[in-house]
Amino acid sequence: MLEALELPFFQRVLAAGLLASVACGxxxxxxxxxxxxxxxxxIAHAAFGGVGLGYLLxxxxxxxxxxxxxxxxxxxxxxxxxxxxxxxxLISMVWAVGMALGIVFVAMAPGYAPDLTxxxxxxxxxxxxxxxxxxxxxxxxxxxxxxxxxxxFQAVCFDEExxxxxxxxxxxxxxxxxxxxxxxxxxxxxxVGIILAIALLTVPAATARHWSSSLAxxxxxxxxxxxxxxxxGLLLSYELSRSHGWSLPxxxxxxxxxxxVYAVSAALRGRRAGSG
Amino acid sequence: xxxxxxxxxxxxxxxxEIPVLENVSLRVEPDDYxxxxxxxxxxxxTLLRLALGVLRPxxxxxxxxxxxxxxxxxxxxxxxxxxxxxxxxxxxxLDVVLMxxxxxxxxxxxxxxxxxxxxxxxxxxxxxxDLAHRPIGALSExxxxxxxxxxxxxxxxxxxxxxxxxxxxxxxxxxxxWELLGELSREMAIxxxxxxxxxxxxxxxxxxxxxxxxxxxxxxxxxxxxxxxxYGCPVELLAHGHPHRVLPPHEGDS
Numbered sequence: 332m333l334e335a336l337e338l339p340f341f342q343r344v345l346a347a348g349l350l351a352s353v354a355c356g357x358x359x360x361x362x363x364x365x366x367x368x369x370x371x372x373x374i375a376h377a378a379f380g381g382v383g384l385g386y387l388l389x390x391x392x393x394x395x396x397x398x399x400x401x402x403x404x405x406x407x408x409x410x411x412x413x414x415x416x417x418x419x420x421l422i423s424m425v426w427a428v429g430m431a432l433g434i435v436f437v438a439m440a441p442g443y444a445p446d447l448t449x450x451x452x453x454x455x456x457x458x459x460x461x462x463x464x465x466x467x468x469x470x471x472x473x474x475x476x477x478x479x480x481x482x483x484f485q486a487v488c489f490d491e492e493x494x495x496x497x498x499x500x501x502x503x504x505x506x507x508x509x510x511x512x513x514x515x516x517x518x519x520x521x522x523v524g525i526i527l528a529i530a531l532l533t534v535p536a537a538t539a540r541h542w543s544s545s546l547a548x549x550x551x552x553x554x555x556x557x558x559x560x561x562x563x564g565l566l567l568s569y570e571l572s573r574s575h576g577w578s579l580p581x582x583x584x585x586x587x588x589x590x591x592v593y594a595v596s597a598a599l600r601g602r603r604a605g606s607g
Numbered sequence: 608x609x610x611x612x613x614x615x616x617x618x619x620x621x622x623x624e625i626p627v628l629e630n631v632s633l634r635v636e637p638d639d640y641x642x643x644x645x646x647x648x649x650x651x652x653t654l655l656r657l658a659l660g661v662l663r664p665x666x667x668x669x670x671x672x673x674x675x676x677x678x679x680x681x682x683x684x685x686x687x688x689x690x691x692x693x694x695x696x697x698x699x700x701l702d703v704v705l706m707x708x709x710x711x712x713x714x715x716x717x718x719x720x721x722x723x724x725x726x727x728x729x730x731x732x733x734x735x736x737d738l739a740h741r742p743i744g745a746l747s748e749x750x751x752x753x754x755x756x757x758x759x760x761x762x763x764x765x766x767x768x769x770x771x772x773x774x775x776x777x778x779x780x781x782x783x784x785w786e787l788l789g790e791l792s793r794e795m796a797i798x799x800x801x802x803x804x805x806x807x808x809x810x811x812x813x814x815x816x817x818x819x820x821x822x823x824x825x826x827x828x829x830x831x832x833x834x835x836x837x838y839g840c841p842v843e844l845l846a847h848g849h850p851h852r853v854l855p856p857h858e859g860d861s
Contacts, residue, residue, distance in 0.1 A: 364696055479715050486706050490692045496659050497709040497762070498680045543697040544742045 335569045344458040344522060344581070348561035350466040351518040351531075354473050356554025358515035359536030360546055361508055365488040370407055372529040373422040374509070375516045377403030377429030379525050382450050383436030392450065393465060396520055400513030403429060408509040412502055452524040453582030455568055466518045473511050484508055485546055522561065523582040531557060534589040541600040560588040610673045612637045612682075612766040612796035613658055618667035620653055627653045629820050630667070637672075637765065640792040643800045645817035651800040654817065655770050658798070659685060671766060680710050684764025684795075686755050688771040694744035700754050701739040704729055707761025722761075729760040733787060749780035756787065767791065769799040 335341045362371050381395030403425050411418050437444050449457045477484065486494035487504050495501045512532075519528040535556035536549065543549035564585030571577045613635040620628045627650040635641050645651045656662045657669050660676025671679035684707070707729065708722040730736050733753040738746065746754065752772060759767055769788070773781035788797060792812070799811070815821055 364693070366693070482705075482709065482712070482718060483714060485698070485702070486709055489696055489698060489703070490687075490706070492661075492687065492691060493685065493706060493758070494709065495661060496680070496683070496685050497706070498677075499709055499714070540695065540697060544699055545697055545702065549697045 333566075335566060340456055340458070341565070341569060343460060343463055344455050345562065345565055346463045347458045347466050347518075348522045348565055348581075348585075349558050350463070350470050351515075351522055352535075352557035352561050353470050353554050354466070354515040354518040355528075355532045356535060356539075356552075356557050357473060357477055357550045358508075358512050359532040359553050359557070360539070360550045361484060361488055362512060362532055363536040363540060364546065364549070365508075367509070367512070368529065368533050369419060369422050370404075370411065370509070371512050371516070371532055373407055373426040373429075374400050374404045374513050375519075375525055375528045375532075376426040378513070378516060378520070379450065380429040380432035380436070382520075382525070383433035383440070386440040386444055386447075387436040393462065393517060393520070396450075396525075397514065397517045399429060400516055401510055404509035404513045405506060408506045412505070449580070450520055450524060451526050452580040453520075453522045453527065453585070454524075454580055455565065455572070458521050462521055469514045469518050473514060476507065476511055480504065480507070481546075488546075522565075523585050524580065527582040527586045530586040531561075531589060534586070534593050535560065538589070538593045538596045541596045556589065556592055560585050560592060564588050609637060611635055611670070612639065612672060613798060614668075614670045614673075615654075615657070615664075616668045616670075618654075618657060618664045618669060620650075620657060620662065620664050622653075626819065628657075628664075631817070631821050632667075633815065633821060635766070635796055635798055637796050638792075640788075640797045640812040641799070642811040642814050643798065643817050644814055645800075645802060647802055649802075649818040651802070651817055652770060655768055655798075655800055658768060659683065681763075682765040684759035684762040684767040686752075686759045686767070686769040686772050688774055689748075689752070692743075696743065698743050699739070700735065700741050700743055700746070701726055701730065703743050703754055704739075704757045704761050707758040710762065725761050725763070726757075729757040730754075732760055733757045749776050749784070752776060752780075752784060753787075756784070760791075764795055766796045766798065769797070771801055772799065773801075 336345070362368055378396040378400040381397070381399030382392040383395070384390075384399070385392030385395035407418075407422055407425055410421055414421065437447060446454065446457045448454075483494070483499055483504050486497070486499055487501055487508070491501055491505075515532065516525075516528050519531055523531050536553040538556050539549045539552035543552055561581075564581045564587075567584050567588075568579055568581035571579050611634045613633065615631055615633040618628055618631045619626065631650075631654065643651055643654065653662065657664055658671065658676060660669075660680070669676055672682050676683070701723070704726040705718050705722060708718055708725055711725075712718055712722060727736065727739070730739055733756050735750065735753050735757060738750065743751065743754065756772070759769075772788075773784060776784065788799070791797065
């Protein structure tokens with residue numbers, strides 16, 4: 332199985348997956364502890380509209396995904412602070428409209444889009460060297476933002492009312508957090524895919540929360556879980572394709588592994604709580 | 608004349624055309640300990656949010672030590688009604704108290720040893736030093752309320768504002784917190800809001816009754832008439848550990 336590690340394409344997808352694990356461990360921690368999962372789901376699916384637009388107009392689909400993700404995040408983020416009700420309806424609309432736009436744009440684009448499903452479910456073979464560099468750059472942006480504003484993000488997620496009274500610009504920080512979440516989703520697109528990105532953003536962090544007493548610890552544990560599941564999922568995807576001829580994209584395997592880890596963690600925690 | 612800790616002049620505020628506060632004037636001296644009483648929906652929380660600078664009045668002015676609330680954040684400490692946060696949130700007690708230092712430290716700068724000292728002192732003040740490294744969710748409700756008071760103390764307030772601080776606590780724990788507030792009131796002005804008349808303790812120095820407008824000048828003794836005007840129905844005045852207060856006779860009592 333480990334012969335895969337010697338193949339250049341596999342090294343690239345593994346590098347992208349491990350780097351993406353950092354982004355989703357860090358941002359996933361905020362998404363889970365602030366309760367922004369459906370909001371992030373909306374952002375992720377809206378990003379597909381940008382992928383389609385990239386195909387149609389001939390610019391890199393990743394740029395389109397980042398742009399649409401940021402726009403959707405801004406729209407839903409501002410709405411979430413203004414609307415008295417109906418936020419979940421708006422999120423589902425952004426979610427569906429983003430997907431619909433993507434499909435329409437791709438249909439309008441000339442030629443055949445061979446790697447389209449790879450944007451939806453991830454792929455072993457479509458990760459380029461440039462994409463690895465992009466994910467690394469996004470990791471750096473996310474890292475700098477989170478290190479600089481750690482105490483503010485923590486305050487906004489923990490107790491927004493108090494943060495506001497203490498003079499923290501809550502709304503701007505919340506929107507910035509959503510923007511960073513959009514970037515984290517972009518890091519996940521190639522490896523696990525848009526449809527499954529939200530799972531890798533939330534499931535490892537939700538597992539990490541069982542065992543963490545601070546946000547920083549939770550980020551570390553979530554990153555470790557995401558990295559392990561990504562590595563195992565990629566290896567498994569490669570192996571199943573080699574030995575059985577299955578063309579199973581890595582995204583679903585990674586998500587199922589992460590969910591299994593979550594289930595085991597929840598059971599262990601329940602037992603510990605029950606005996607203590 | 609000293610600058611008042613909190614001064615409201617003819618303040619009116621409406622939510623979507625519905626008046627919540629009308630022509631409320633209030634003056635709180637730097638050594639005052641004022642309780643604002645009122646039924647649910649009387650505008651108590653709105654009044655606090657105006658004082659905290661979260662809301663702006665439609666008419667009238669709000670001043671904290673002579674300044675608009677937005678510029679007076681350094682003199683304010685705030686204790687919410689109860690923990691609004693998720694009890695599963697991964698955070699330790701000391702880090703919650705450190706949030707009281709957000710305003711002093713400023714955007715984008717990490718907390719330093721100085722902030723940690725402030726937070727530790729504030730925790731010691733509420734007798735919670737032993738639990739500094741516990742997850743916040745592992746605390747009892749009374750302990751959590753103490754942590755929230757410590758967080759407000761870490762703000763180094765000259766005016767401490769509390770919104771129904773004992774609402775969710777049983778009587779014994781509530782009493783120990785009232786005692787703590789009584790001690791603190793020697794060092795700072797305190798404004799405390801409550802809908803529970805029974806919660807007004809002997810430590811409070813003045814009482815104002817609010818129901819859209821203020822009833823009775825705040826310097827006045829709490830009387831059955833003032834309470835009746837506030838609650839819109841006769842109210843029984845009970846003396847909670849107050850040996851000097853006289854209960855008004857009930858009709859029909861012999």
